[in-house]
Amino acid sequence: MKRRDFMRAAGGASVAATAAAGAAQPAAAAEEGGGSGGGNLEPDFGAYLDDANLYESAEDLRDQDEVTISVGAGDGLAFDPPAIWISPGTTVTWEWTGEGGAHNVVANEGPAELNSGSPVGEAGTTYEFEFTEDHAGITTYYCNPHEGQGMKGGIAVGDDVPTIDTSGPSLKDPSHFGVDIHEHWVGVSVILMITVSLLFTFFMLKYGESPHTSGGN
Ligand SMILES: [Cu+2]
The missing domain is CATH 2.60.40.420 (Cupredoxins -  blue copper proteins)
Known part of the structure; x- marks a missing residue:
């Protein structure tokens, strides 16, 4: 496998993994914040x-x-x-x-x-x-x-x-007091992770090839 192909594959896998994590985390956060809604x-x-x-x-x-x-x-x-x-x-x-x-x-x-x-x-x-x-x-x-x-x-x-x-996640879990801030940071970090990963992939594909590689275009 040529180096460039490897980088493309690695970058792609990284984006896919990050996107999957991004899809999963807000869902979990929404579930956490759910409940009857009207307050219990x-x-x-x-x-x-x-x-x-x-x-x-x-x-x-x-x-x-x-x-x-x-x-x-x-x-x-x-x-x-x-x-x-x-x-x-x-x-x-x-x-x-x-x-x-x-x-x-x-x-x-x-x-x-x-x-x-x-x-x-x-x-x-x-x-x-x-x-x-x-x-x-x-x-x-x-x-x-x-x-x-x-x-x-x-x-x-x-x-x-x-x-x-008790409409939060758990009666005995004191973390529900901070769930809003928690959700906020989950969202921000997921967006950041996806952005960094995409930028990384882009620059690797564009500039990642060593100038000493002879087989490239
Ligand atoms: Cu007893």
Whole structure:
């Protein structure tokens, strides 16, 4: 293969690879920035629930008077639903499944002083708490024997609670705060890469041949 042909091939491959990368990256960025679009506000339970079992997002149950939470759900070491959003006046009943050993409900932080007493294991055990205006805000709680294994939950009461917008890529990914800037730089760098690659190819094809090469034109 003559040197010029090689350069043409190499340059072509480089452009093709760059173009492919350019096509792929904005698509990924658009996906990242997508979602419901209108904004999806959820109570901000803070970092305490980050490792709570079964927790992905809070269930909005603000139109219900009575809510039941399973104690010993999933693999037996979870509250289900682990995070709920209710209105003042709602009675929450924790109901033991009998799975996962002895559990209890103990407040971690917040206005509602939850305490079901000593851990128990029997299926059908219940613990009731009526959330009133006095408990407006966010209360997090745990199961004493299994807190370290992620048996935690959270209750948001009322409309006036701190919220986070979860319409971004992930509830637990702090990078979504900077997604606009990120997308911007992805676009700029892709255009730059394509431009540099094209210029490189052009100059290689035009001037890349050594003056000492005898076989050229
Ligand atoms: Cu437990």
